Amino acid sequence: xxxxxxxxxxxxxxxxxxxxxxxxxxxxxxxxxxxxxxxxxxxxxxxxxxxxxxxxxxxxxxxxxxxxxxxxxxxxxxxxxxxxxxxxxxxxxxxxxxxxxxxxxxxxxxxxxxxxxxxxxxxxxxxxxxxxxxxxxxxxxxxxxxxxxxxxxxxxxxxxxxxxxxxxxxxx
Numbered sequence: 001x002x003x004x005x006x007x008x009x010x011x012x013x014x015x016x017x018x019x020x021x022x023x024x025x026x027x028x029x030x031x032x033x034x035x036x037x038x039x040x041x042x043x044x045x046x047x048x049x050x051x052x053x054x055x056x057x058x059x060x061x062x063x064x065x066x067x068x069x070x071x072x073x074x075x076x077x078x079x080x081x082x083x084x085x086x087x088x089x090x091x092x093x094x095x096x097x098x099x100x101x102x103x104x105x106x107x108x109x110x111x112x113x114x115x116x117x118x119x120x121x122x123x124x125x126x127x128x129x130x131x132x133x134x135x136x137x138x139x140x141x142x143x144x145x146x147x148x149x150x151x152x153x154x155x156x157x158x159x160x161x162x163x164x165x166x167x168x169x170x171x172x
Contacts, residue, residue: 037049
């Protein structure tokens with residue numbers, strides 16, 4: 001059981017009956033709401049996972065969750081909450097945007113042999129490096145992406161990424 005209020009490092013650790021997302025378990029398709037939850041935690045905010053999931057399910061879930069979250073739902077969610085969000089698909093701009101954000105959510109596609117999928121992660125620039133949360137199916141802690149998001153994406157062979165850079169609404 002994942003404890004409330006902690007960063008979620010690996011969605012696969014969420015038990016099947018905890019925090020269901022649409023028709024499926026969050027362990028299978030919850031990366032979208034988990035990225036938003038983690039981004040909020042990185043900025044010092046808290047929302048009950050159940051409340052966040054309900055918000056996502058009300059606003060454009062893809063067939064109630066079997067295919068995950070609509071690509072721009074995290075942006076819509078944060079804007080509804082009063083945060084400023086900048087969105088980019090230009091990888092060369094990711095590093096600068098992320099360095100000037102309080103938290104980020106990145107979406108990307110991945111492929112391994114004949115299997116293809118998509119994933120949302122939260123990340124933050126900290127101490128000269130980009131740190132990601134809920135990155136890999138075997139993550140047990142935060143993952144160091146290095147000094148460049150563009151290099152990280154290239155190394156992992158992730159493609160068609162979207163970065164959402166979020167500014168804390170308490171800061172001007």
